[in-house]
Amino acid sequence: MKTRKSIAQLVATVVLLGVSVSSFAGSCDQQQAAILLQKAAAYNEAITSSAVRYRLNPALIKAIITAESCFRNDARSNKGAAGLMQLIPATARRFGVSDRYDPAENIEGGARYLRWLLNRYGGSVPHAVAAYNAGEGWVDQYGAAVPFQETAVYTRRVFNAYNKLTGNERRPVQAKPMLVVARPVAPAAAPVKDVRWQWDEYGH
Template sequence: MDQPLRELGFERSLSPWELRRSLLRQTKTARPAGRHYVKSTAPPVPKIRRIRAVTAHEPVSGTIKARRARFAPLIIAEARRQGVDPNLVHAVIRAESAYRPNAKSPAGACGLMQLMPATARRFGVRDIWDPQQNIRGGVAYLRFLLDRFDGNIRLALAGYNAGEGAVAKYGNRIPPYRETREYVRRVIGYFG
C-alpha cells in the first residue's frame, strides 16, 4: 500500500490507529472550555502530513529500475552528444521525477527533467512532454550550467534547482535555500 503512495509523492499512508489517534486529538483540542459543550456531528478533517513537489498525472507502474532502463538509451545518447556525464543526467532525473515522463510540479516544471516552460523554450524544446525533447533540453541546460560555473557540479546542480541567477546572486555559491541545499546533496548522493 505504501509503495504506490510513495511513487505519487506522499511520504507514507497513516495506519488506521494513527488516523484514529489524530482524529481524537483534533476533537479534544477543538472543545471549548466550559460546561455547555455541544458535540459536533461532523468528523474533523485529518491534516495532510506532507506532500512532495512532484506528482504524477496518471498511475505509475513499474519500479524506478524499470523506468530507468526504459529511458537509459535516450539519456546516454544525449549526454554523450552534449558532453555531460550520463550518470549525472540519471541522478538529476531520479531526483527530479523518478523517471516519470508525465510528472508535473506545482511550480509548473514538467517531464522527466522537470523543465520549466521558459527553460524548455530557451533550449529549443517544442513538446515538453516528449521524453526525447525533454531530455535534450534538460541535458543542454546542464551543459550550459556546467560551462557557466567552470565545471563545478554542485553549483551547476544548484543552478538547475534555483536558477543560475540565484547562484550568481550569492557570489557563485549554493544559495542558502533549504530546498536547494537538500537537492544538491540528494543528486550528489545518486551520482555517487
C-alpha cells in the same frame, strides 16, 4: 460536527494535491544503484545520446532525473515543472523543447540546459546542479552554497544518486574554487567524435 469533518477532509485533500512532485521523488536517491539503473533503463538511449551531444556524464543526467522526478515521465510539480527533468515552460522554450512529456525531448532540453550551466560556471558540477534547482541568479550571487534548504537538500540528493550510479559512494563532492563570470555561453551542440567521456571536473 459533520461540517467541520468535511472541511478538515477538504483541507487535507487540497494540501495533498499541492505537494510538489519533487517531494514524491524525495527518497528516490536512497534506493540502491541497481534499482535506479532499472528505472533509467527505459530512457538509456535518450540519455546516452544527449550525454554524447553535450559532453555530459550520463550518470549525472540520471542523477538529476532521480532528484527531479524519480524517472516518472508524467511528473508535474505544483510550480509547473514537468517531465523527467522537470522543465518549467520558460526553460523548455529556451532550449527548444515543444513537448515536455516526450522523454527524448525532455532529456535533450534538460541536458542542453545542464551543459549551458556547466559552461557558465567553468565546468563546476556543484555550481551547475545548484543553478539547475535555484536558478543562475542565486548561484551568481552565492556560488554553489545557495542559502536555501531546498537547494541544499536537492544538491545532496543529486550527488547521492550520482555517487551510487558511478560507484563512488564514499567520494565527497566539492565545488572547485572559481571566479564566476555571469555571461551566457552557447551550449556545445556538436557530437563528440571521441567517445571517451570527458567529464568536466570529474575527469575520465
